Amino acid sequence: MSARNRSAPRKRPRQERAKATVETILEAAAHVLVTSGYEGTTTKAVAERAGVSIGSLYQYFPSKEALVAMLLERFHQRALEVLADKLAPHPITDLEQEVRELVRALVEFYGVNPRLQRVLLEQAPRIGRLQVVQEIEARVESLVQIVLAQNLEFERPRNLGLVVFIIIRALRSAVWAVVVERPELIGTPEFVEELSALILGYLRPQGDRRKHSTPGVK
Amino acid sequence: MSARNRSAPRKRPRQERAKATVETILEAAAHVLVTSGYEGTTTKAVAERAGVSIGSLYQYFPSKEALVAMLLERFHQRALEVLADKLAPHPITDLEQEVRELVRALVEFYGVNPRLQRVLLEQAPRIGRLQVVQEIEARVESLVQIVLAQNLEFERPRNLGLVVFIIIRALRSAVWAVVVERPELIGTPEFVEELSALILGYLRPQGDRRKHSTPGVK
Amino acid sequence: MSARNRSAPRKRPRQERAKATVETILEAAAHVLVTSGYEGTTTKAVAERAGVSIGSLYQYFPSKEALVAMLLERFHQRALEVLADKLAPHPITDLEQEVRELVRALVEFYGVNPRLQRVLLEQAPRIGRLQVVQEIEARVESLVQIVLAQNLEFERPRNLGLVVFIIIRALRSAVWAVVVERPELIGTPEFVEELSALILGYLRPQGDRRKHSTPGVK
Amino acid sequence: MSARNRSAPRKRPRQERAKATVETILEAAAHVLVTSGYEGTTTKAVAERAGVSIGSLYQYFPSKEALVAMLLERFHQRALEVLADKLAPHPITDLEQEVRELVRALVEFYGVNPRLQRVLLEQAPRIGRLQVVQEIEARVESLVQIVLAQNLEFERPRNLGLVVFIIIRALRSAVWAVVVERPELIGTPEFVEELSALILGYLRPQGDRRKHSTPGVK
DNA sequence: AATGAATGAGCATTCATTCAT
DNA sequence: CATGAATGAATGCTCATTCAT
Numbered sequence: 001m002s003a004r005n006r007s008a009p010r011k012r013p014r015q016e017r018a019k020a021t022v023e024t025i026l027e028a029a030a031h032v033l034v035t036s037g038y039e040g041t042t043t044k045a046v047a048e049r050a051g052v053s054i055g056s057l058y059q060y061f062p063s064k065e066a067l068v069a070m071l072l073e074r075f076h077q078r079a080l081e082v083l084a085d086k087l088a089p090h091p092i093t094d095l096e097q098e099v100r101e102l103v104r105a106l107v108e109f110y111g112v113n114p115r116l117q118r119v120l121l122e123q124a125p126r127i128g129r130l131q132v133v134q135e136i137e138a139r140v141e142s143l144v145q146i147v148l149a150q151n152l153e154f155e156r157p158r159n160l161g162l163v164v165f166i167i168i169r170a171l172r173s174a175v176w177a178v179v180v181e182r183p184e185l186i187g188t189p190e191f192v193e194e195l196s197a198l199i200l201g202y203l204r205p206q207g208d209r210r211k212h213s214t215p216g217v218k
Numbered sequence: 219m220s221a222r223n224r225s226a227p228r229k230r231p232r233q234e235r236a237k238a239t240v241e242t243i244l245e246a247a248a249h250v251l252v253t254s255g256y257e258g259t260t261t262k263a264v265a266e267r268a269g270v271s272i273g274s275l276y277q278y279f280p281s282k283e284a285l286v287a288m289l290l291e292r293f294h295q296r297a298l299e300v301l302a303d304k305l306a307p308h309p310i311t312d313l314e315q316e317v318r319e320l321v322r323a324l325v326e327f328y329g330v331n332p333r334l335q336r337v338l339l340e341q342a343p344r345i346g347r348l349q350v351v352q353e354i355e356a357r358v359e360s361l362v363q364i365v366l367a368q369n370l371e372f373e374r375p376r377n378l379g380l381v382v383f384i385i386i387r388a389l390r391s392a393v394w395a396v397v398v399e400r401p402e403l404i405g406t407p408e409f410v411e412e413l414s415a416l417i418l419g420y421l422r423p424q425g426d427r428r429k430h431s432t433p434g435v436k
Numbered sequence: 437m438s439a440r441n442r443s444a445p446r447k448r449p450r451q452e453r454a455k456a457t458v459e460t461i462l463e464a465a466a467h468v469l470v471t472s473g474y475e476g477t478t479t480k481a482v483a484e485r486a487g488v489s490i491g492s493l494y495q496y497f498p499s500k501e502a503l504v505a506m507l508l509e510r511f512h513q514r515a516l517e518v519l520a521d522k523l524a525p526h527p528i529t530d531l532e533q534e535v536r537e538l539v540r541a542l543v544e545f546y547g548v549n550p551r552l553q554r555v556l557l558e559q560a561p562r563i564g565r566l567q568v569v570q571e572i573e574a575r576v577e578s579l580v581q582i583v584l585a586q587n588l589e590f591e592r593p594r595n596l597g598l599v600v601f602i603i604i605r606a607l608r609s610a611v612w613a614v615v616v617e618r619p620e621l622i623g624t625p626e627f628v629e630e631l632s633a634l635i636l637g638y639l640r641p642q643g644d645r646r647k648h649s650t651p652g653v654k
Numbered sequence: 655m656s657a658r659n660r661s662a663p664r665k666r667p668r669q670e671r672a673k674a675t676v677e678t679i680l681e682a683a684a685h686v687l688v689t690s691g692y693e694g695t696t697t698k699a700v701a702e703r704a705g706v707s708i709g710s711l712y713q714y715f716p717s718k719e720a721l722v723a724m725l726l727e728r729f730h731q732r733a734l735e736v737l738a739d740k741l742a743p744h745p746i747t748d749l750e751q752e753v754r755e756l757v758r759a760l761v762e763f764y765g766v767n768p769r770l771q772r773v774l775l776e777q778a779p780r781i782g783r784l785q786v787v788q789e790i791e792a793r794v795e796s797l798v799q800i801v802l803a804q805n806l807e808f809e810r811p812r813n814l815g816l817v818v819f820i821i822i823r824a825l826r827s828a829v830w831a832v833v834v835e836r837p838e839l840i841g842t843p844e845f846v847e848e849l850s851a852l853i854l855g856y857l858r859p860q861g862d863r864r865k866h867s868t869p870g871v872k
Numbered sequence: 873a874a875t876g877a878a879t880g881a882g883c884a885t886t887c888a889t890t891c892a893t
Numbered sequence: 894c895a896t897g898a899a900t901g902a903a904t905g906c907t908c909a910t911t912c913a914t
Contacts, residue, residue: 018894037344039257042887053896054889064888122340123256162403162412166392170416173391174384185380194380198388201419235914236877261905271879276906453893454898474777475693479884489900494885558776562691598839598848602828606852609827610820621816630816634824637855672873696908707875708910718909 022060025050026074029067034115038068038123072120076136082109087143092151099203100196103171107195110175111186118176141168152203167199174198225287225345228280240278242268244292247285252333256286256341287345290338294354300327305361310369317421318414321389325413328393329404336394359386370421385417392416443505443563446498458496460486462510465503470551474504474559505563508556512572518545523579528587535639536632539607543631546611547622554612577604588639603635610634676714679704680728683721688769692722692777722778729774730790736763741797746805753857754850757825761849764829765840772830795822806857821853828852 028050032041043064047057061067086105092098110117145164174195178185185191246268250259261282265272279285304323310316328335342351363382392413396403403409464486468477479500483490497503522541528534546553560569581600610631614621621627682704686695697718701711715721740759746752764771799818828849832839839845 043889044887055891055896056894058889059894062889122336158412159408162400162408165395165400166412166416169392169395170388174387177383177387182380182383190377190380194376194384198384198416198420201422202416204419204422239877260903262903272906273879273908274877277877280906282905457898478882480882490885491887491900492898495898498885500884554776594848595844598836598844601831601836602848602852605828605831606824610823613819613823618816618819626813626816630812630820634820634852634856637858638852640855640858697910698908709875709877709912710873712910713873716910 018060021050021052021056025052025057025060025067026071030071030113030116033068033071033119034113038119043067068120071116075117075120079109080136080139083140083143087140087147092147095151095203096196096200098151099199100192103196103199104192106171107175107186107192110172111179114176114179118180141165144168148203163202167202170198171195224281225283226280227284227288228276228278236278239268239270239274243270243275243278244285244289248289248331248334251286251289251337252331256337261285283345286338286341289334290342290345291350293335293338294351297327298354298357301358301361305358305365310365313369313421314414314418316369317417318410321414321417322410324389325393325404325410328390329397332394332397336398359383362386366421381420385420388416389413442499443501444498445502445506446494446496454496457486457488457492461488461493461496462503462507466507466549466552469504469507469555470549474555479503501563504556504559507552508560508563509568511553511556512569515545516572516575519576519579523576523583528583531587531639532632532636534587535635536628539632539635540628542607543611543622543628546608547615550612550615554616577601580604584639599638603638606634607631672714675704675706675710679706679711679714679721680725684725684767684770687722687725687773688767692773697721722774725770726774726778729771733763734790734794737794737797741801746801749805749857750850750854752805753853754846757850757853758846760825761829761840761846764826765833768830768833772834795819798822802857817856821856824852825849 025046029041029046032045032049036045041064043057044054046067047054050057057067061070082105086102141161141164144167145160148164149160178191243264247259247264250264250267254263259282261275262272264285265275268275275285279288300323304320359379359382362385363378366382367378396409461482465477465482468482468485472478472481477500479493480490482503483493486493493503497506518541522538577597577600580603581596584600585596614627679700683695683700686699686703690699695718697711698708700721701708704711711721715724736759740756795815795818798821799814802818803814832845
């Protein structure tokens with residue numbers, strides 16, 4: 001097996017039982033990753049939690065990396081589905097409402113098992129398989145960019161790619177930080193409201209700043 | 219040595235030579251952490267790069283964790299110094315300019331060795347309660363909060379703590395993401411401009427949104 | 437695995453092959469302990485002598501300590517079997533003969549690999565409360581005590597527990613000392629005779645001492 | 655420095671201060687050996703407890719072994735002094751009383767820091783320097799043997815060397831065992847009484863056994 | 873002499889991975 | 894296919910000892 005394929009799943013499970021095993025293993029892996037971090041995760045622990053032998057684990061995943069890669073891929077696939085729906089090209093009548101919906105979707109999405117997401121995105125070694133992930137991330141950015149391009153106009157020229165890039169990072173990290181450090185705020189309308197304000201304020205024509213006196217200064 | 223002290227430095231170097239050794243080790247550790255990640259960092263590699271024996275490393279740092287802890291502490295100490303300066307209470311005449319300055323400071327600060335910062339902060343939660351670090355983070359938030367409280371008034375009631383929390387996370391992760399993924403943008407006025415816009419837009423009286431038509435919709 | 441379990445074996449071997457491995461490792465451990473002492477014994481040396489990989493050793497014994505603990509346990513188990521037989525409650529017609537038999541049994545028992553026994557018992561106090569071992573030692577003492585209580589009467593009141601305690605220690609250390617320092621005496625009738633005399637003299641009614649003139653003084 | 659000299663003290667301290675330092679180090683070593691066992695004793699710990707630098711320790715003792723060797727030597731020297739006194743050739747009028755005195759002396763002697771004695775005699779590696787120790791032990795045995803030879807006559811021929819050998823081992827191990835496992839008994843007359851009974855019974859003419867019915871059988 | 877910084881061989885232990893059954 | 898026994902390179906860390914200051 002070439003090095004290139006280290007993080008590719010070993011084979012397609014044909015039978016139903018095999019599929020179930022794969023699912024069990026992935027769930028176990030997710031759990032162990034969350035509770036022990038990437039470094040603390042051992043294949044033995046995953047196999048034990050999944051209730052299968054270490055041999056069986058290696059039957060479906062040729063390495064620890066492959067396990068993480070599979071989880072990453074699935075996570076992004078799901079991200080894409082959720083967002084593609086919200087971001088499907090459509091006429092926008094109320095951008096404010098639209099952004100609020102998008103934020104709500106993102107909060108919901110990033111709020112699902114954020115600890116796992118952090119382990120996957122931050123601690124896991126940048127694996128070869130990440131190509132898939134990068135492609136998906138690129139597609140999400142591109143979707144958001146298209147929606148914005150079709151619905152916004154700025155008084156000054158702006159690098160829309162950068163704007164989208166910043167929006168996504170800012171939102172994601174804010175959601176993660178809140179979920180991890182201030183979990184009591186999840187689900188409060190206040191939280192979604194503030195994040196929407198962050199994005200909406202950012203998208204509002206920047207020219208405004210010069211038309212009025214500095215806003216909000218006492 | 220108790221378990222509590224796993225991440226505390228082992229002893230104070232008394233001679234000049236020893237101080238130099240400690241510095242060399244820390245520099246080497248930073249380098250190895252950046253190039254190999256936390257997991258990939260071995261104490262042997264650090265010692266070798268530092269040009270000292272593995273024994274010398276353990277003379278001053280009782281564990282790999284202690285090495286990271288020391289770097290984390292220094293990083294936060296430096297963070298505090300930089301920001302305390304910018305955030306020292308003072309009369310604010312031009313909030314816009316003020317925020318731009320703050321953003322510039324943060325960009326500069328977070329932009330220094332961001333890969334190291336990420337490794338450090340990723341591991342921070344696993345490292346025995348670094349009181350110093352937590353205190354410093356709290357102080358930074360508190361500084362920002364005080365500045366904002368003295369200079370802003372909002373039309374609707376807002377949870378200022380949450381606002382500050384979001385600002386800091388959003389800024390930090392945006393800076394890191396740009397530095398790591400779009401390094402060519404660092405130092406461009408465009409980048410600082412966009413980040414300032416993000417924060418300024420967020421702080422602008424939210425009531426505006428209702429007074430005008432949705433801004434910028436085609 | 438908790439600290440409590442440091443000296444407990446790691447898992448039960450399920451396959452025949454595994455059982456054989458465990459036996460091989462224990463034999464190798466005994467050998468290395470005898471030739472190198474506890475401190476000089478390295479897990480690597482044990483594994484090598486056993487002809488297994490170091491990993492296999494740790495598959496069954498979580499630590500060097502556990503290896504010693506297992507040997508200790510087996511040794512005491514065997515001790516109990518040997519002695520329980522000799523000490524089983526039974527009518528005693530000839531105490532002298534009885535004691536001689538017991539001494540012979542003990543000489544035989546303690547004479548088997550006494551160097552290993554010393555290493556094991558020297559380390560015993562450092563090994564996490566080996567309940568099994570302590571229980572067995574207590575049972576041996578209790579057996580001896582019962583036999584004596586049923587067959588002896590003393591003219592003066594004596595602390596039987598202390599008597600038994602002294603007998604066992606005195607016998608054991610005398611046997612060990614002879615085996616280690618005067619191996620040529622093992623198996624001679626003279627040796628068993630002297631040890632029997634030691635015990636018999638001790639058990640003989642102490643009142644005798646006052647009835648006769650001091651015996652044997654020239 | 656040749657390998658032969660590893661356990662020889664490095665130099666004779668000329669000055670008073672140096673002598674005091676040596677004493678301090680030896681006391682510290684004794685303490686650490688008792689509390690941590692031979693394996694657990696580190697030269698650093700000894701130096702720290704003695705309040706001297708590790709360098710100073712090595713100024714006087716070229717190795718850890720030399721430290722232990724010195725303690726052993728002193729211990730035996732002291733043993734010899736105590737016993738030589740008791741065992742000095744002299745007319746014996748009351749053997750019983752004599753033995754009781756001897757036992758009392760031995761109990762006292764072996765009862766002084768028995769844990770240290772055990773570490774020194776059991777756990778410490780058999781060092782080259784032990785020649786000295788063996789010579790001293792031989793002298794003690796010889797002293798006891800002479801005393802006994804001059805004061806005892808047996809009805810049957812006995813190997814007096816073996817008798818002495820057994821007496822010394824039995825006493826020593828009984829005392830150690832009691833001090834370590836039943837410390838509450840130390841100093842009780844009962845304890846000395848029982849040990850005296852052990853030795854006296856052993857030395858009593860063995861012919862007695864045949865003259866009377868088995869003693870003490872119910 | 874005294875200090876303590878520096879050394880590095882050596883040890884216990886882990887864990888991803890392979891392979892015989 | 895499943896099992897779990899076996900592997901061994903690699904790691905974190907200790908500690909007796911040396912040596913520069």
